[in-house]
Amino acid sequence: NTLLFILLPSPVLYSIAGLGIAIVNDFKSVEGDRQMGLNSLPVAFGIDGAKYLCAGAITFTQVGVAAYLQSIGETTYAAILL
Numbered sequence: 001n002t003l004l005f006i007l008l009p010s011p012v013l014y015s016i017a018g019l020g021i022a023i024v025n026d027f028k029s030v031e032g033d034r035q036m037g038l039n040s041l042p043v044a045f046g047i048d049g050a051k052y053l054c055a056g057a058i059t060f061t062q063v064g065v066a067a068y069l070q071s072i073g074e075t076t077y078a079a080i081l082l
Contacts, residue, residue, distance in 0.1 A: 013064050020057035023050055 026033070026040040030047070033040045042050040062081060069078035 013061050013068070016057050016064070017061040020054045020061070023054035023057070026050065 030042045033043045066078040066081040
């Protein structure tokens with residue numbers, strides 16, 4: 001049960017961070033996406049909307065990892081992360 005508590009957050013948090021990183025890569029091809037009819041996040045939500053989604057996903061992950069570290073007693077690493 002303790003091992004599950006330690007391992008479970010990792011894939012979820014890394015997936016959310018990956019989303020933020022993927023959005024960053026979408027900014028490079030907004031015009032091409034529009035021309036090809038692709039509905040990337042910057043096309044769908046606009047540059048500003050996608051910018052906030054990207055920052056939010058990465059920030060959420062950062063805070064989540066820090067909270068997780070705090071919960072397992074790694075307060076120094078949690079503080080450094082924030």
